[in-house]
Amino acid sequence: MTADATMMRWVLGRLLVAMPVVLGVTTLTFALIHLAPGDPIYLLAGDGGSPAYYEDMRAKYGLDRPLLEQFLRYIRAVAMGDLGYSFMFQSPVLRLLLDHAAASLLLGFAALALGSTIGFGAAVLCVITQSRVLDAVLRGSATLAYAAPVFWTGQIFILIAAVKLGWLPVGGISTARETLDGADWLLDVARHLVLPAMTLALPLAAVIARVSRASLIEGMGEAYVLATYARGLSRLRVIGRHVIPNALVPVTALIGQHAADIVAGAALTEALFGWPGVGYLVLHASLHRDYPLVTGAFILISTSVVLFNALSDAAIAWLDPRIRLQ
Amino acid sequence: MNPRPAPHLWIVAVVICLSPAACSDASRPTTPATTTLVVSQGGDPGALNPAVTTSGNTHPVTDQMFNGLVGLDEQLNPIPELAERWEIEDNGATYRFHLRRDVRWHDGETFTSADVKFTFEEALLKYHSRTRAALEGLLTRIDTPDPHTAVMHLARPYGPLLQRLDVVEASIIPKHQYAGHDLLSGEPTRRPIGTGPFRFVGYTPGDRLVLERNPDYFRQGLPGVDRLVFRILPNPVTAVAALENGEVDYIGSVPGPDVARLRASPAIAVVPSTGGSGGSVCQDVLIPNVTRPPFNNLHVRRAFAHALDRRFIVERVYFNQGQPATGPISHLLAWAYTPEVRQYPHDVRNADRLLDAGGFRRNANGERFGVTFTHASNHHRLGQVLREQLKAVGIRLDLEVLDFNAQVEKVFVKKSFDLGLASFCNGADPEIGVRRVYVSSNIGPFPFSNGAGYRNPRIDALFDEAASVVDRADRREHYLAIQRLLAEEVPYFWLIDSEGLRAHRRAFTGFRLWTGAFAETVRLAAPTGE
Numbered sequence: 001m002t003a004d005a006t007m008m009r010w011v012l013g014r015l016l017v018a019m020p021v022v023l024g025v026t027t028l029t030f031a032l033i034h035l036a037p038g039d040p041i042y043l044l045a046g047d048g049g050s051p052a053y054y055e056d057m058r059a060k061y062g063l064d065r066p067l068l069e070q071f072l073r074y075i076r077a078v079a080m081g082d083l084g085y086s087f088m089f090q091s092p093v094l095r096l097l098l099d100h101a102a103a104s105l106l107l108g109f110a111a112l113a114l115g116s117t118i119g120f121g122a123a124v125l126c127v128i129t130q131s132r133v134l135d136a137v138l139r140g141s142a143t144l145a146y147a148a149p150v151f152w153t154g155q156i157f158i159l160i161a162a163v164k165l166g167w168l169p170v171g172g173i174s175t176a177r178e179t180l181d182g183a184d185w186l187l188d189v190a191r192h193l194v195l196p197a198m199t200l201a202l203p204l205a206a207v208i209a210r211v212s213r214a215s216l217i218e219g220m221g222e223a224y225v226l227a228t229y230a231r232g233l234s235r236l237r238v239i240g241r242h243v244i245p246n247a248l249v250p251v252t253a254l255i256g257q258h259a260a261d262i263v264a265g266a267a268l269t270e271a272l273f274g275w276p277g278v279g280y281l282v283l284h285a286s287l288h289r290d291y292p293l294v295t296g297a298f299i300l301i302s303t304s305v306v307l308f309n310a311l312s313d314a315a316i317a318w319l320d321p322r323i324r325l326q
Numbered sequence: 327m328n329p330r331p332a333p334h335l336w337i338v339a340v341v342i343c344l345s346p347a348a349c350s351d352a353s354r355p356t357t358p359a360t361t362t363l364v365v366s367q368g369g370d371p372g373a374l375n376p377a378v379t380t381s382g383n384t385h386p387v388t389d390q391m392f393n394g395l396v397g398l399d400e401q402l403n404p405i406p407e408l409a410e411r412w413e414i415e416d417n418g419a420t421y422r423f424h425l426r427r428d429v430r431w432h433d434g435e436t437f438t439s440a441d442v443k444f445t446f447e448e449a450l451l452k453y454h455s456r457t458r459a460a461l462e463g464l465l466t467r468i469d470t471p472d473p474h475t476a477v478m479h480l481a482r483p484y485g486p487l488l489q490r491l492d493v494v495e496a497s498i499i500p501k502h503q504y505a506g507h508d509l510l511s512g513e514p515t516r517r518p519i520g521t522g523p524f525r526f527v528g529y530t531p532g533d534r535l536v537l538e539r540n541p542d543y544f545r546q547g548l549p550g551v552d553r554l555v556f557r558i559l560p561n562p563v564t565a566v567a568a569l570e571n572g573e574v575d576y577i578g579s580v581p582g583p584d585v586a587r588l589r590a591s592p593a594i595a596v597v598p599s600t601g602g603s604g605g606s607v608c609q610d611v612l613i614p615n616v617t618r619p620p621f622n623n624l625h626v627r628r629a630f631a632h633a634l635d636r637r638f639i640v641e642r643v644y645f646n647q648g649q650p651a652t653g654p655i656s657h658l659l660a661w662a663y664t665p666e667v668r669q670y671p672h673d674v675r676n677a678d679r680l681l682d683a684g685g686f687r688r689n690a691n692g693e694r695f696g697v698t699f700t701h702a703s704n705h706h707r708l709g710q711v712l713r714e715q716l717k718a719v720g721i722r723l724d725l726e727v728l729d730f731n732a733q734v735e736k737v738f739v740k741k742s743f744d745l746g747l748a749s750f751c752n753g754a755d756p757e758i759g760v761r762r763v764y765v766s767s768n769i770g771p772f773p774f775s776n777g778a779g780y781r782n783p784r785i786d787a788l789f790d791e792a793a794s795v796v797d798r799a800d801r802r803e804h805y806l807a808i809q810r811l812l813a814e815e816v817p818y819f820w821l822i823d824s825e826g827l828r829a830h831r832r833a834f835t836g837f838r839l840w841t842g843a844f845a846e847t848v849r850l851a852a853p854t855g856e
Contacts, residue, residue, distance in 0.1 A: 038731030039739070042773045051770045053458050060510065089531055090373035090511040100532060158567045170568040176364045176534050176557040177573070274559040274568075276532030284370060284532075284560070289731055 018306040025302035026078065029295045030071055033286065039063075040087050040289035061087060074295070083299065084292035088285065093296035097278060101300070103173055104277035107270070108259070110193055111200035116255055118201065119208025127216045128239060138209060146206035154199040154272045161195060168194050171274035196273040200266050204258055211254055215247040222246075249320050256312020360552040361850055363834060366565040366574045367556040370531050373515040376497035377445055378453035385494055386578065387535055387556055389842030391432075391520035392497035395423055395442065395476075396488050400840050402606070402659075402754040404488035408437065408498055408521065409476075418483035418796040423476045429544045431500045432525040439470035444501035446478075449509050456758065457496055459768075485796045489754035493522075494606075494842040523549035523846045532558055550836060550849025566829075569594065575834050580827040582645030588829050596829045598647075599839035600658045606840065607658045607759070608751040608826075609651050610644075612819035613737060615744055617779040620695055625684030627816040631670035632677040633719040634712070640822050643708045647827050651820035654812045655760055655805065658823060659752050661798060662805040667813035677719040688720045696722035697744035700737055702730045705747055739771045746777060749824065756805055761789045764812065780817035 041057050058064045062073075077084060083093040126135050145153075162170045174180065174188045219225060220243055228238050267279035274280075278297060285293035369383040376388035397407040409423040429437035446468055450457040464484060469477040480487070490496060498521070503514045518526050523545070524537035535556040539549055557574055559565040566584045568574045570591060580588060580596060589596050600607050614621035614630070621627055636650035649657065652665045681687075686694040699709055706727055713723040723745075728736065737746035753759035762768045766781040785808060792804035830837055835851040838844050 036732065037728070037735050037740075039735055040731075042731065042734055051772050053453075053455055054772050057453075085511070086372075088370065088372040090515055096531060099530075103532075155563055158564065163567050163570050166571065170571050170573055171559050171564045172557055172573070173533060175573070176555045177362050271560045272564055274533075274557065274561070274564055276530065276558070280532050280560065287729060287731065 014306070014310045018303070021306055022299060022302050026075070026295060026299055027071075029298040030074065030291075033289065033291055033294050034067055034070070036289075038289045040291065074292075078299065083296035086285070086290055086293040088288050088290045088293065093292050096281065096293065097296060097300050100276060100278045100281045103275060104270070104279060106189075107193065107196055107200065107266075107275055107277055110197040111204060111266075112255065112259060114197055115201035115204030115258075116208055116251070119205035120212045120251060122205070122209045123212035123216055124239070124244065126213060127220065127243070128236065135213075138213065142206040142209045144206075145202045148202070150199050150203070150266065150269050151272055153202055154195070154269060157195045157199055158273075168192075170195075173276055196269050196275050199273075200269050207258075208251060208254060212247055212251050215250050216243055219243040219246050245319070249316055252315050252319055253312060256308060256315065259308040259312065361550075362553040362555055363551045363576065363845060363848055364555045364557055364574045365845070366559045366568060366577045367535070368558075368560055368562070368565070368578070370558060371529075371535065371556075373511060374518040374526070374529070375449070375499065375509060375515040376493070377449035377499045378509050380455050380494075385842055386844075387537075388497060388518065388520070389493045389522075390524045390537060390554060390845050391518055391522040391526060392493055392499070393429075393521045393843075394493040394496050394498065395425075395491040397843070398489070398492050398754055398841050402489065402840065404491070407492075408442075412488075414796060416483070418485055418487075418794070419480045421478045421480075421487055423478070425474045425476065426544055427474055429521050430542050431503075431521055432519045432540060433500075433503070435500065435502055436473075437498075437500075437521055438473035439476040440473070441498055441501045442476040443468045443470050444504070445496070445498045448504070449499060450496055453509060454496070457490065459762070460490065460758070483794045483796065485793055485798075485801055486755040486757040490758060492754070492842065495753075495758070522843065524554050527553075534558060545846075549846050551834075551845070554845055569829060569831065572831065576828070576830040576837070578828055580647075580829050582643075582647065585645055585647075585827060593832055594829055595832050596827050597837070597839060598825045599828045600825060606751060606753060607656045608749045608824045609654075609656050610648075610747065610749050610821045610824060611651075611763075612821060613743075613746040613748060613777045614817075614819065615741065615746075615779060616817055617741075620684075620686065620697065621744070621778075623684050624815065625680045626686065627819075628670065629677040629680035629684065629719065630716075630721070631816050631819055632673045632680065633716055633721065634670070634819060634821070635672040635715055636821060637672070638715075639708065639711055643711055644822055644824075648822040648824040651823045653809045653820060654764065654818070655756055655809055656752050656823040658825070659756065662756050662802055664806050664809055667810050669813075670816070674718050681719060681721075686720075692720055693722050694720040696724055698724045698726050699745045699747075700726045700728065700733055700743045701747045702733045703727050704730075708747070734773045738773045738775055738777050741771070741777075741779070748774060748777065750774065756808075757789075757793050761793070764808075764817065765789050778817050780815075782811070782815065782817075785811060 040061070041054055041063070055064070062070065074084065083097070085091070086093050086096055089096055122138055126138050158170050161168045169175065169192050173192050174185065175192075180188050216239075220239075225238060225242060228242055233241075267283045269275070270277045270280040271283050278300070282294065282297045284290075285297065365386075367383070367386060371381070371384040371387045373379075374384065374388055376385060376392050393408045395407060395409040396404040399405050408425055408429060410426045411424050413422045414420070415422060423442070425437070425439060425442070431437060446465065451462055451465065452458065464481050465478055466481050467479040469479070471477065478487070500514075500519050503519050504512065507514055509515075516529070521544070523540055523543050525540045527536040527538050529535045535558075537554040539552045543549065557568070559568060559574070562579065562581045565574065565577045566581065566588065569577050569588070572593075585596065588594050614627060616622050616627070621630075640646060640648060640650050652669060653667050655663045657663050657665070681694055688694050699712060701709055706725070709723070709725040709727070713725065716723045733746070737743045737748075750763050751759045762774070763776055764780060764782075765776065765786050766783070767786065768776045769779055769781070788804050788808045788811070792801050792808070795801050795804075828837075828839055833851055834848050836847040836849050838847050
């Protein structure tokens with residue numbers, strides 16, 4: 001079978017698996033959010049109304065229908081590519097999600113890149129220097145960084161880098177005081193990106209550092225590594241050409257797992273920094289019981305989880321020729 | 327294959343940015359040609375039609391773009407706005423409004439009485455929860471004899487009408503824009519056209535909402551800033567940091583633990599406020615379910631009231647953002663308020679005695695009974711303090727923490743609760759915000775109603791009589807009687823007359839914090855060398 005045909009079969013197989021996953025997530029989300037206590041009408045319409053008023057409003061939003069009917073209508077609309085209309089924003093759910101996805105992707109990829117670089121870099125440094133002190137520091141700080149909740153580290157970053165030192169802005173994706181364009185705008189967005197990306201990257205860097213360290217140390221003891229030493233290669237060359245490439249496989253799988261989180265958006269980090277991404281949107285929507293928006297967001301999130309898992313499988317196969325796509 | 331970490335451009339950007347040279351000045355406001363006031367906003371407003379919602383995320387924004395027929399002065403007395411004067415006829419059953427002739431909508435159309443009639447008939451009386459609840463069936467007809475006169479005919483004399491006509495309770499919207507559109511979701515809700523000091527520029531959900539000065543505003547010389555930007559910052563801690571950092575100029579609430587730090591900052595003014603778009607003159611009130619034991623017992627309610635140490639709660643839970651409440655009307659609504667009612671000072675011995683008298687004796691563990699306090703997660707501190715205070719009199723308080731929406735449903739709609747909590751805003755008149763909490767006609771499965779389920783025909787009658795007179799001295803007598811009677815019966819436990827703090831950078835001055843249109847008169851402060 002040709003490589004193209006294998007690829008095709010693999011993609012089709014993935015799609016087949018994706019459908020029930022997304023449908024399952026949709027059903028579960030729909031059920032959970034509707035069964036949770038709370039009613040969107042109160043926050044939508046305000047307080048102090050008469051009973052007739054709330055009845056009218058419920059009818060207006062179709063919330064007076066039986067749950068099963070609401071669900072079937074929803075599924076039918078989704079199948080036609082219509083994710084519905086947000087109660088809160090009075091605009092199409094799909095457009096809202098796509099508008100917010102860009103910010104989430106930017107933050108997510110920045111955090112992923114930062115976390116991977118710091119984590120893997122630190123592990124490589126430990127292995128190259130073989131310093132016990134450095135190793136102890138790495139392991140200790142990784143445990144701390146992994147254990148610290150993002151809303152705490154984020155607040156510490158804000159207090160130090162923004163409020164005390166005044167180096168970086170506190171919140172939002174760009175300055176609210178003026179309208180910038182071109183390079184000024186890019187620089188402004190980059191400055192707003194630093195703190196939330198660091199906050200998100202920290203626990204990720206910790207996990208990656210620990211996994212890479214273990215994987216690198218294991219690699220150093222392999223027979224083929226001893227053989228390359230015997231062939232007279234320098235230590236740096238051995239690590240650079242042989243140990244690192246092999247250690248990348250488990251790390252890539254790990255990154256793939258975390259990449260799926262980035263569209264889901266780190267809701268807490270986004271809310272803390274006022275970052276206009278999907279995570280913030282989902283948080284806001286669930287607090288307001290904006291049913292169409294919450295369900296739509298979870299469809300998007302589950303789809304991207306499936307997508308990123310597939311991408312990371314493909315990346316691993318590419319890194320390690322022994323692993324084949326099936 | 328030679329894998330190595332790919333260079334990521336953005337890291338370069340980050341590194342460049344971390345060098346102070348690149349970032350030194352951008353976060354400090356320079357003196358731009360245009361003045362921009364940046365306001366922190368806690369959540370997305372969504373659709374922007376103020377006449378169909380009372381939402382606390384919508385009104386702070388829309389109240390800067392729209393007007394009411396009347397405004398409110400600092401003592402919450404009605405003053406001319408879209409109406410330049412009015413006559414009250416038939417003992418308060420007819421109100422004749424003479425409208426300003428120089429008002430234009432942001433799209434250039436002229437404002438007329440047809441807009442007033444349209445707003446009430448198609449929007450406020452159908453969709454604005456408070457206005458509909460009060461005026462449905464009462465406001466029977468609006469006549470527009472000419473484009474500059476609107477006459478409201480009421481089914482019976484009604485004193486507090488004018489207080490209900492400000493921008494928060496009754497924003498006037500343009501008929502020519504909305505005719506033929508859905509009022510809740512139509513295009514005009516996304517591109518609002520008002521008559522107010524600022525006009526709409528753009529809205530990016532989750533990020534910001536931008537307004538600009540309305541150059542044709544009917545009040546000459548206002549507003550005092552060129553641009554008004556609402557920056558959406560859901561986390562209050564971030565909002566405070568952004569204020570300190572100079573990224574925002576105004577925050578609508580100050581978290582208690584930050585008050586002292588902000589007060590110490592020379593660039594920031596911390597100011598008390600009683601009102602605004604979220605509702606004015608509010609009280610935090612514990613809601614007992616008086617329809618079932620133990621709170622259907624008057625001895626228990628009085629004992630419970632004596633067991634609460636309100637002063638401690640105001641100091642430690644609310645960080646002194648208000649005063650201990652003495653009854654059902656806030657002292658800030660001065661013309662209607664009286665402290666001369668039965669008081670419940672913190673008195674454990676008296677509470678013990680009353681509970682014994684009520685038949686709730688202590689068991690072997692020293693406990694009399696347990697009740698569940700259903701509340702939102704932001705009040706967990708209050709829950710813990712209450713639990714300690716009640717333990718002293720033998721009442722076990724179980725804490726049930728829910729999110730805001732779920733808690734509202736459990737207490738007000740499902741009514742499956744012992745003790746709840748709400749912030750009830752009195753509004754500019756007891757008729758707006760006090761009546762709904764106590765009259766039996768307002769017991770029902772809907773939020774911020776008479777959640778306790780308290781029924782007293784005498785109270786119902788007193789509220790009706792108080793609303794039907796126009797003269798304030800006369801109305802005051804009715805409200806005094808109401809307060810005395812309610813204090814005897816304690817259908818609710820009044821904790822605090824809230825006086826929330828707001829904070830702004832001293833670079834700006836002129837905030838009107840008692841009204842929805844807080845930004846109308848804001849201007850740059852004279853330079854003081856900041």
